[in-house]
Amino acid sequence: MSAKSNSHYDTLVKHFQSISHFEHLSALGDWDQATMMPMGGGEARGAAMAELAKHIHSLKTAPMLAQTINDAKELPLTKQQQANLAEMRYQYLQANVVPGELVEAKTKAAYRCEQAWRQQRRDNDWQGFKPNLENLMLLVKEEATIRAEAQNVSPYDALLDKFEPGMTTANLEQIFGNLKSWLPQLIQQVQDKQKSEPNFTIPNASAESQAKLGREIMNILGFDFNHGRLDISSHPFCGGVASDVRLTTRYDEADFTSGLMGIVHETGHAKYEQGLPKTWRGQPAGVARSMALHESQSLFCEMQIGRGSAFLKLIEPHLTSILSSPLTHSQLTNIYTRVKPELIRVDADEVTYPCHILLRFEAEKSLVTGELAVADLPDFWSTQMLSLLGINTDGDYRNGCMQDIHWAVGELGYFPSYTLGAMYAAQFRSAMETELGCVESQIDSGNLSSVMGWLNDNIWSQGSLLSIDELMRQSTGETLNPTHFKKHLETRYLSR
């Protein structure tokens, strides 16, 4: 094997670099659409973005790829190059396995379903939503079946794999089964404990001052403003590209609490992006490892750091200066650790949140196997909400099975990532404390650098060079272990 014969690999590197340039433009278009674009610009933008998506798809399914990838496998590549090649192969298979007509049919059905859902949700119109969802579900199942056959796994496993490569239904059933065995009781204990906490009013803060505070907090968390921005959108997100991370939040002048924690959360996502390995920029091995790991980083910032007593003390002087009336430290801690079963997932606290995921995991798994019909979804929902969180949702479709956008756009297999992320975050915290000592006391001393350094070395800078299991073992000594999450919740919510 001569250097020259590495040209197969070099061809691939160049090709995937091209793809990443077009994905850069796609990320910019998405961000602009959510933050800057006037309504009237939507139609032309939509057409341009569709053209771009088509072009990216054509690059990902370029006929030369199959052979070139196969040829490159025979080359004397470094371990990292091999990892990159494996990711190329994975992306190629993901893009090629589903026939173009099915992708298009699903995209159209998803668009139709989502557009109608926006109004139907407001109207609590389950009867209107149902046929669209049924139609879309048929296509989702078709896609899942095709992917399953290609990967020799079950259809729902194939959907999970899109977001958390390697994750299986069996594995999740074990993890979530464990969770289900102790979480409802823990929720009850926490609620009993918090019963005596006093009520108080949340003071006002202008949107402008919240944005200023947000930037101060991003600085504390080490967000690099030379490679990113903070803006406003109706739903907070972290977009852009690794060299220019665009995050957003929204400001409620009567309640700063969720906008502020939204920034902390999205900054966690942003730190992962900003910390991705620079030598692998634009290559499949250079992107974030998985959706659950991405969420683990946002939840590390929000849950492990952000809602902890030390961090709240750290930001208190900044916060106090923008509030119409002061909050004590205990009130602030109160706000950010209050546990209360709620109807809406995105408003849930970190203790009850996994219940929302358990329910959705069971539902989508059964929708894909066919054990649950779309028509029976509302009943399933009511029963589960009552059993898990003690809330009656009968007839409240809007705040029940119609609350999330995921299914309305045909995205199944994603929900578990949220709770897996919370578990990964707790596990990272444990491993970090073994190495660095108490995280709270480091934050208390105003120094986040060793905490961030640990995340950078163990997670961000690894990109997709390791498998998830390899990354977990290398950084924490074991694969995913939900015990750490349980310990985290008990420590924060029961022991103080």
Added chain:
Amino acid sequence: MSAKSNSHYDTLVKHFQSISHFEHLSALGDWDQATMMPMGGGEARGAAMAELAKHIHSLKTAPMLAQTINDAKELPLTKQQQANLAEMRYQYLQANVVPGELVEAKTKAAYRCEQAWRQQRRDNDWQGFKPNLENLMLLVKEEATIRAEAQNVSPYDALLDKFEPGMTTANLEQIFGNLKSWLPQLIQQVQDKQKSEPNFTIPNASAESQAKLGREIMNILGFDFNHGRLDISSHPFCGGVASDVRLTTRYDEADFTSGLMGIVHETGHAKYEQGLPKTWRGQPAGVARSMALHESQSLFCEMQIGRGSAFLKLIEPHLTSILSSPLTHSQLTNIYTRVKPELIRVDADEVTYPCHILLRFEAEKSLVTGELAVADLPDFWSTQMLSLLGINTDGDYRNGCMQDIHWAVGELGYFPSYTLGAMYAAQFRSAMETELGCVESQIDSGNLSSVMGWLNDNIWSQGSLLSIDELMRQSTGETLNPTHFKKHLETRYLSR
């Protein structure tokens, strides 16, 4: 000819629609870079934009185009379709005539020259700038020669044609010769007349209040905020796409005057874009006709409307409310009609401005023919500035021949557009007044709708469906006639 055989034309329509989708993304990238992008994002953005430019170029030079365009010429097309096809052919030729290696060499030389120029200009470093410009000029001449051969015109004509299709050196020499015969004397007369005008201080206005005022004035001019935005950049420009026009300005708190008139100017560009024919969106016939006509619309807003007494009266109440101390109407008129020979083109008033263009036209024409060597440019500049505006610029390269970016990026043939635009604008005004009556008195009554309606019907909605001469004849009864410009200057600057 059956409907089916129109498929050649339909293929082209689809192809150019694709190109326009990618150009949409290019416009977004440019705008974002100038307004939103953090510095650190520049490298990756540059790579993505270069990839996009390469892709657009490959679409514009697609091998199938030559034959398909030829075949489509035989089809029974409508007159407008024929115009669209002619524009397709023109774009195809423009993109194909210059060999890829030359385009790349020129792009690189231009990039190098511009990057160095940014610092060299600050340092007044002509000796440093000269070799870069000489090198770049060789490539510009090579490009001009190739274009000239393909179009059977002179090299400088070929450069002019890129910005003002159909314009020739001979034609410009006549137009600018006429201008030169009366302008210096007129400048002298205006200066004599303005000698007695009193001096006063320009009051402060916060950047925030200037932006608010800017939006009010854009509303008065009928800018459609559902299809556009106003932002800040270091150099004002009008970017984006027709359905989402992004204009920018900059604010100087100690001197609102240029930021404000910058908005009026860019709004003129924006109105043209927003008024382009909707049925031809994404097609070559649907874009603005030429650079000079684009400038005619910005200058119509800025010069014909914006600096007129009636408009200044219209915006006075809005303006007064943001100033630290009031300005009288006569002071305001004074500010915006003050004539004074200056070193810098972009700071020039509308009377002396054409002298800056006369000089640059003579210089670039002679640089291309070889009658003027780059080394002799500073001497040429000094002589001309002294003769045209009575200013000595010996040794002041920074404010002399190094002041503009155009030559530093190898853009020759563009400068004449500015003054052609001013002449077109005056000619439109004359024709409009013949049809609608006095423009000043319409603005005085606060009604700009018939003025804007006339521009919409005669210019904006025509896109590139007519040639420039056809458009001028149809809208004003004659081709470009500099007399109207002379009359405009005399009326505004000598008769009051």
